[in-house]
Amino acid sequence: AEEVSTGEGRVFAAPSARRVARELGVDIAAVDGSGPSGRVTEQDVRRAAESADTEGESGE
Amino acid sequence: MVVGDISTGTDVLVIGAGPGGYVAAIRAGQLDLDVTLVEKDAYGGTCLNYGCIPSKAMITASDLAHEAGHAEEMGIYADPEVEMDEMVGWKDGVVDQLTGGVEKLAKANGVELMEGRAEFADENKARVVHSGGGQGSETVEFEHAIVSTGSRPIEVPGFDFGDDPVLDSRQALALDEIPESLVIVGAGYIGMELAGVFAKLGTDVTIVEMLDSVLPGYEDDLARPVKKKAEELGVDFHFGEAASGWEESGDGITVTTENEEGTVSEFGAEKVMVAVGREPVTDTLELDNAGVETDEDGFIPTDDRARTNVEHIHAIGDVSGEPMLAHVASKEGQVAAEVIAGEPSALDYQAVPAAVFTDPEIGTVGMTETEAEEEGFEPVVGKFPFNASGRALTTGHADGFVRIVADEPSGFLLGAQIVGPEASELIAELGLAIEMGATLEDVAATIHTHPTLSEAVMEAAENALGHAIHTLNR
């Protein structure tokens, strides 16, 4: 996925994706976006949550 | 609920029933919390009773009267007469309908309504002092509290809102005669909105403003069409003048101002309205008893869950600081209620829209070009003037423009500024675009109905991309 634009702390993602990130405890600013120009989709957030889980299980 | 010792228990105590508080209470009710909403004055708060709604009602009505009398260009000849008491009565009817609605909605969502002034006794207890003689007080124990006590107009020394010819915006919106002349102190949005109302009703309006322009805080090119139109309506502007006092003189009053050099000027009028800003209402509350802190301006600082320094006490709306806008209060109210209910809510919006209901209107959301640069973006700007919009021309109102600010490399929308017809409505689409992470291409590719003002939004996006149809590209 492309880089999300540079502006500080700004994440380009729909409100629904941002809510899912909070729900799953994902730092959305650290998620790679697969949408246009690197927009973060809800699927990106869920994928990030899953991979964080598996990383967590393997003790980092 | 414990009765007898007139003491009540509640999950959530909401203090103040403005657009912050009543929305918080309704949302909490929806989330099956046990909610008590305390209001000392009127349901709907400043916004419904004395602010947003009354001012917009008077703006529409004065607009219609004015337009009808100035449409010879369209072949319409009329000489409207306005009965101010009836206009104000109509406005009051609108307010009553809405405040009645708030009460009904609160009840329907299971909110317990309590009339009186709430003050904190300690971190988990408040006293509600009922108004009127001998009604006493009662104690409410709460798990969570939401402070939404709003704001009040700042008084300028020398101008006491208790004195008859000195008006705040609330009193100005309740006059039952059109004043022949009016001095307005302050050219902020409230001053400018009401200047339009009175100028359109035939009042001689003079505005004195300490700073050097109308609508401080808005970009020059947004404020300019508003000032120009006000001048056409006969409004007389005096910048760099600080109001220092007033005295009776003949039938009316004389308002005294002073500029930086100390030169004194005098302005005669029937009344003077002071609208120089609003300050938070915290002195009704005994915040100290709950340990809730305020900042040097009296606002209650909050985090992104609308929590004060005391975790189970939230503060929302005007009392929690800028931007002091009704829709921000409501959003914060929803979030506070959801956070209390354990939902993963936060104030994580990307952009707050705002509107000024002057003639022409202003609508803004997100960043200006300058702000975008400061934030480290590489902004590109697209613009579309309403005088190239078919719909604008057919309404006879074609002043102003739509401007969109985007990040050039990514195309993401960052902000928008509109001055012109229905700017307050047009900004909605751009607010959604920014929240969604839309790009210029997304907005430009979306079919917009012809002929509408909203086409200007699409054209501004196309202009930023270098391929607008109805205006020349950079």
Added chain:
Amino acid sequence: MVVGDISTGTDVLVIGAGPGGYVAAIRAGQLDLDVTLVEKDAYGGTCLNYGCIPSKAMITASDLAHEAGHAEEMGIYADPEVEMDEMVGWKDGVVDQLTGGVEKLAKANGVELMEGRAEFADENKARVVHSGGGQGSETVEFEHAIVSTGSRPIEVPGFDFGDDPVLDSRQALALDEIPESLVIVGAGYIGMELAGVFAKLGTDVTIVEMLDSVLPGYEDDLARPVKKKAEELGVDFHFGEAASGWEESGDGITVTTENEEGTVSEFGAEKVMVAVGREPVTDTLELDNAGVETDEDGFIPTDDRARTNVEHIHAIGDVSGEPMLAHVASKEGQVAAEVIAGEPSALDYQAVPAAVFTDPEIGTVGMTETEAEEEGFEPVVGKFPFNASGRALTTGHADGFVRIVADEPSGFLLGAQIVGPEASELIAELGLAIEMGATLEDVAATIHTHPTLSEAVMEAAENALGHAIHTLNR
């Protein structure tokens, strides 16, 4: 370009300068194509000269005159007089400004303008017949052509637009006196828009419609407030009546209609306007010479790149079929130009917005609930009535509602229907939402300015989710 034998060559020949053709030409010019735009009548086509723009101008103006005379409720007393010739003159001024703009924009984008009627000679050659005596014709060789010859009003047998008391919408919009009485044949959007104009100007309007309701094709609950308001304005409806003829009688005419049972009715009036639909204009073109096919209704079928059966000849706008809307014509024009320039463009939009500028207005985009079901979605619907909107009440126009249709499991927006104030503008946000793949939550979570009509959009989304604030949830 070859001169001498009055023969020209061009990359792209665009035939017809309506909102389809002139937009295609400008876009092609922007893409550095060599473009020739031929128009036999007036730049801007039906839309700018005789349709969208004139009707909307007359709607605004008649509205203002009417509103001003009916605002006693707001304390405004006026008795406006309308000089119809001046109103029409103002409208013509708006049209001139816009058509002049089209010409300038076309030239500025490098478009070659040619006056005359184009007809195909073969697949790569057209003859342009200049109008006026002895101006002859010239031949244009082209690599690509875009047919955008639009549509014309359908004539009902017995009603000849050449006869003085029989009007099409174009003639009705150019009257220089307000008719005392008018029969309108057809209660589609054009008939209903103009019924409003004339009723507000004081004409006694009678509508005869073959079908059994106003605005056929729109859902009942959208059409109902429009019919109700028209009736309040004194419009007299007769459904199930087919207009069969007219004759002079006394000062005016008598229009004869027949119902299904063959019963004949008569309606007296000063004039009759026929607005029963529009048919494609292909008979000016000699399409056969180029091998371009039409369907049984005379429309030119096209694919998703706006190509006809002849690959290098595109057709756009009304001539290529429903929906016959200016903004669809323009979109197709842009796509045609981009396809010719080799760009990967296509008509891949999700939803087409449409507006009816009646009182109240209607705005729609995407699917209705029924359509969503038919497409296999599990629709959930959210609704917000304008009489619960603070902004609507302050404008004195609170009839109608916003309805949003979404797919329940995914939350994706599928469509929206609005009837009420500024419906034509409010639909824009929902169009963008649908194009962006927004969910109900996205729209509900976006802060909307208070007090605006656009809050109704947010509330409708919240209602679909079961947590609207300002209306009771299902």
